Amino acid sequence: MDDNKRKSDRKLRAIKRAEKRRNRGLESTDDHTFNENDLSDDLTYDDEERYKIHRKQDEVNDNQEDRKEKNDPKTPYSINDKESDTQATKASKNHTESDSKKHRKKNNNKLSFNSLKDFNNQRKTRKQEKQDKYEGMSLQEKREQQRIERRKRQKQIQYTVITILVLLILLFLIYMFTPLSRISHINITGNKNVSNSQIEKALDIKDNSRMYTYSKKKGINNLEKNDLIKNVEIDKQLPNTVNVKVTENDVVGIVKEKNKYVPIIEGNKELKNYDGDIAGSGPILDDFKGDDKDSIIKALSNMSSDIRDMISEIKYAPEQNNQNRILMFMKDDMQVVGNMDTIAKKIQYYPQMSQSLSRDDSGNLKTQGYIDLSVGASFIPYGDNGGSDSKSDQNVRQKSQEETVAKDELQSALNKINEQSDSNN
Known part of the structure; x- marks a missing residue:
């Protein structure tokens, strides 16, 4: 009863729209135009949509006919119409744009109409299959059949869930009680002065240690x-890897006490009880005591780690008029004379100074000498017998007349560095 009423309501609404359309004079000569003859008791939503599409198409055709009449040169027009030609020309561009938009909209309507039609056909097919399935059954038999199918679907869902849970439990048990969960890989990064063996010993990871029982x-x-380690981060990476990231305290210097080397870390802290290997971790300090030792440690702390790594040894070498004088032995066989109070600022330019000096094919200096940073920055060659002295006891000598040319050539390369240093200060 309700279905018949809905069909009659749709039929009446379609008739009213068709009457309004005729009253507005929008009748179309298209054979496929929707009209009263198309109305029947089995009127569907697809027919109404088809009616809307044809109606829009008729409007577009009417607009195109109107524009053709206006653009026809044989059509007479008055003198006043000439004044509106410019406006018509401007409007023609807008009409062209609107035509393209309407064309795209028409294509979209056709696509939507086809997709809606397919959807309705599929829905009708499913509905018909459902009706055929229960055809010939009484109401009680139909309900019983539906109840059986519902229980069948519920059992299928339950079997699927149980199967997934069993598989997960099996995978968990396999991982827990097989060698797959034993820690077999340790990745250590960030360490420089602390060896990998020391870190692995502190981690206390045994052969039977497992990922889920190990305590980070x-x-x-x-x-x-x-004391050399500032911070540590440990991450577990499945299935059996432990990643260790170490952040160390910088070793700014090493002091020799008796037969043992004692490292000095940031904050002027001496690690007297440290028994590890710290060779090459920082410059060795020689003959520094008390306040002089504190001053050189402060200067080294203000240097970058790259510059500190270039220094092999620092010797305290005061003079009568300069008690803060130091002698630095670099790892590239150069010597640098400086002042403890200013060496931290000036030594940052040492890589440029060293590269500016002339060297032979084997990398040795063509003119042997040292860099003086106590006042400004200059290169001073050694005397004739300077090469026979040891590094720790080598004295600073006045340059001779024949060495002046060599010094001037090397000094010109350092002048630019001096100017840069003064501007930064």
């Missing part, structure tokens, strides 16, 4: 007991 907190606490 315990490993971090053990590593941070080492």
Whole structure:
């Protein structure tokens, strides 16, 4: 009963729209135009959509006919119409743009109409299949059949969920009780002065240690007991890898006490009880005591780690008129004389100074000498017998007359560095 009423309502609405359309004079000569003859008791939503599309098409055709009449040169027009020619020309561009938009809209309507039609056909097909399935059954038999199918679907869902849970449990048990979960890889990064063997020993990872039982907190606490280590991060990476990232305290200097080398880290802290290998970790300090030792440690702390790594040894070498004088032995066999109070600022230009000096094919200086940073920056060649002295006891000598030319050539390269240093200060 309700279906018949809805069909009759749609039929009446379609008739009213068709009457309004005729009253507005929008009748189309298209054979496929929707009209009263198309109305029947089996009127569907697709027919109404087809009616809307044809109606829009008729409007577009009427607009195109109107524009043709206006553009026809044989059509008489008055003198006043000439004044509107310019406006018509401007409007023609807008009409062209609107035509293209309407054309695209028409194509979109056709696509939507086809997709809607397919959807309705599929819905009708499914509905018909459902009706055929229960055809010939009483109401009670139909309900019983639906109840059986519902229970069948519920059982299928339950079997699927149980199967997934069983598989997950099996995978978990396989991982837990097989060698797959044993820690077999340790990746250590960031360490420089602390060896990998020391870190692995502090981590306390045994052959039977497993990923799910190993304590990261315990490993971090053990590593941070080492004074050279500032911070530690430990991450577990499935299935059996432990990643360790170490941040060390910088070693700014090394002091020799008796037969042992004691490292000095940031903050002027001496690690007297450290028994590890710190060779090459920082410059060796010789003959520094008390306040002089504190001053050179402060200067080294203000240097970058790259510059500190270039220094092999620093010797305290005061003079009568300069008690802060130091002698630095670099790892590239150069010597640098400086002042403890200013060496931190001036030594940052040492890589440029060293590169500016002339060297032979083997990398040795063509003119042997040292760089003086105590006042400005200059290169001073040694005397004839300077090469026979040891590094630690070599004295600073006045340049001879024949060495002046060599010094001038090398000094010209340092002048630019001096100017840059003064401008930064």
